Amino acid sequence: AQSVTQPDIHITVSEGASLELRCNYSYGATPYLFWYVQSPGQGLQLLLKYFSGDTLVQGIKGFEAEFKRSQSSFNLRKPSVHWSDAAEYFCAVGALEYGNKLVFGAGTILRVKS
């Protein structure tokens, strides 16, 4: 069965510090991988996506993620966090073979200390 694991429910970092949010997946097909951000009471905004090619992908707002097939991981990184980055982050996996339905991780809530 397809599954996505985000092992950290909450993460707190200081403003200006680096950030890494973890995502591991279990999938029976070639995955498409996504990171979304959600502010309270809002919908989801796509940060970045991986379909194929270069395994290091750049996204909006200074985020990047690296696809590591051997580790079944797609961790999200940002070198310097801003207070406005405080939100909930979701990793998601889809595949053409499964009708492009997305399976979401449980989410990681990011808090930023000033």
Next chain:
Amino acid sequence: GAVVSQHPSRVICKSGTSVKIECRSLDFQATTMFWYRQFPKQSLMLMATSNEGSKATYEQGVEKDKFLINHASLTLSTLTVTSAHPEDSSFYICSARDSPVNEQFFGPGTRLTVL
């Protein structure tokens, strides 16, 4: 970028009534739309896949007679929660797939509260 709207953004209704939520792709045609629900402090769970001109495909455990989905055009899908009960209170989010891009674009969500 592609924009998806939802209406209404919030709705409060009495138990037993039906509520319709609209999902529109504003600047692209979406042959496939997805409906999710999100309980407080939880992730998104896919309810159903809506294909234009055909019946929706529901995920296991989702009652198709309770959550009616209609995808009558390439830019509009509707979710009707029939005979709503307090346990149906949730955040409902739709997404629309832009086929050439093979990416889902999400609406802003609808907060349903059933009293």
